[in-house]
Amino acid sequence: MDLSIGTPIDPVPALVQAALAAAADAPGYPRTAGTPQLRDALTGWLAAACQARPDRLGVLPTIGSKELVAGLPAQLGLGPGDLVVIPPVCYPTYEVGARLAGATAVRAEHPDQAPDTARLVWLNSPANPTGAVLAPDRLRAWVEWARRRGAVLACDECYLSLGWETTPVSVLAVCEGSYHRVLAVHSLSKRSNLAGYRAGFVAGDPELVAGLREVRKHAGAIVPAPVQAAMVAAVQDESHVAAQRARYAARRELLRTAFAAAGFTVERSEAGLYLWATRDEVCWSTVDALAERGILVSPGAFYGPAGGRHVRVALTATDERVAAAVARLSGA
Numbered sequence: 001m002d003l004s005i006g007t008p009i010d011p012v013p014a015l016v017q018a019a020l021a022a023a024a025d026a027p028g029y030p031r032t033a034g035t036p037q038l039r040d041a042l043t044g045w046l047a048a049a050c051q052a053r054p055d056r057l058g059v060l061p062t063i064g065s066k067e068l069v070a071g072l073p074a075q076l077g078l079g080p081g082d083l084v085v086i087p088p089v090c091y092p093t094y095e096v097g098a099r100l101a102g103a104t105a106v107r108a109e110h111p112d113q114a115p116d117t118a119r120l121v122w123l124n125s126p127a128n129p130t131g132a133v134l135a136p137d138r139l140r141a142w143v144e145w146a147r148r149r150g151a152v153l154a155c156d157e158c159y160l161s162l163g164w165e166t167t168p169v170s171v172l173a174v175c176e177g178s179y180h181r182v183l184a185v186h187s188l189s190k191r192s193n194l195a196g197y198r199a200g201f202v203a204g205d206p207e208l209v210a211g212l213r214e215v216r217k218h219a220g221a222i223v224p225a226p227v228q229a230a231m232v233a234a235v236q237d238e239s240h241v242a243a244q245r246a247r248y249a250a251r252r253e254l255l256r257t258a259f260a261a262a263g264f265t266v267e268r269s270e271a272g273l274y275l276w277a278t279r280d281e282v283c284w285s286t287v288d289a290l291a292e293r294g295i296l297v298s299p300g301a302f303y304g305p306a307g308g309r310h311v312r313v314a315l316t317a318t319d320e321r322v323a324a325a326v327a328r329l330s331g332a
Contacts, residue, residue: 001325003255004296006128006273006314008193010247013240016192016230023229030225032217034061034201038228045235046203049160050170050184053177058209060216061223061231064198065158065187069093069122072183073101075215076152076208078119085114085121089130089304091156094122107304110138111145120152121145126159126168129303129312130276131269133168140174147181152208158187158200159272161241162248166270172204179204190273191241192234199223199231248273251315251322258326259313267310275313276300286311293328 033039038061043054062068070093073084084098088107098105098120108114114121123142125134134142139155146153155171172184183204189195202209216222223231234240256266256275264277279286283299290297290311298314300307317325 002296003314004298019233020230023226026225041232041235051173058206059203062200065200070097078103083118085118089307123155126271131272133270154183156185161191163271258329262329273315278310
């Protein structure tokens with residue numbers, strides 16, 4: 001039972017597959033900026049889901065979100081001597097992106113812990129791996145901190161549609177209509193099962209987005225035209241998102257209950273596709289104990305030193321595999 005990697009396993013929605021197939025005859029180069037239809041669809045979705053002002057917003061499709069996360073420091077012109085703030089426990093690619101640019105990553109949970117000279121701040125809400133959600137006041141404090149120092153604030157919001165115990169709020173909703181120095185990163189991998197399509201986008205400060213577009217155009221970081229057509233279909237339909245949420249909610253309830261019964265404490269997992277679980281022991285001991293029962297999870301140490309006593313449990317397994325894991329946990 002592989003609960004270690006959060007890769008979607010449910011079918012791609014039929015309407016998305018149909019849109020991809022219908023756009024398959026695409027002999028010309030795709031637009032880096034995205035087709036007008038895609039830009040309209042994205043800004044419409046951002047207005048509805050993130051309370052954004054479409055008339056003040058720049059949008060840009062990306063080759064999934066991981067590519068943008070890894071490349072953003074370099075694409076913004078950061079290099080040796082520059083500091084990138086990342087969360088204490090987080091997706092490893094934030095640090096990898098800083099290293100690829102020659103910059104240095106520093107970990108901070110609150111604005112008063114961050115160095116004043118930072119050039120880029122990464123937030124992640126809902127968070128991978130913990131599932132924690134940043135409150136609007138915390139998001140607003142980070143926005144104000146970054147603007148006072150001339151830093152770029154980038155918020156990874158790929159799990160925004162998967163709130164369980166609270167409703168996540170986009171950073172775009174706390175900017176009071178001005179997105180100066182702010183970027184929000186989104187993905188269709190989780191909400192629409194499109195991880196294999198590599199379909200994401202970034203939105204926010206029009207000046208920053210325009211600069212990214214120029215860099216990415218010359219770097220060839222361009223979303224294929226059929227995928228752009230599929231993205232339009234995905235963001236304009238919420239019925240498949242609701243259906244997928246229901247699948248994950250059922251799996252989450254089963255796994256959360258089973259892990260609690262097996263002596264684990266699940267912490268902070270308010271949203272997203274993971275349970276952040278601990279038995280108050282070194283994470284490798286937990287990984288070993290679960291592996292002996294055929295259950296694979298990710299060690300919390302992968303996500304930063306502060307995660308060393310937790311494991312990450314993914315909800316992205318079939319109903320049959322989830323049921324099997326629940327049965328085996330009864331002996332843990």
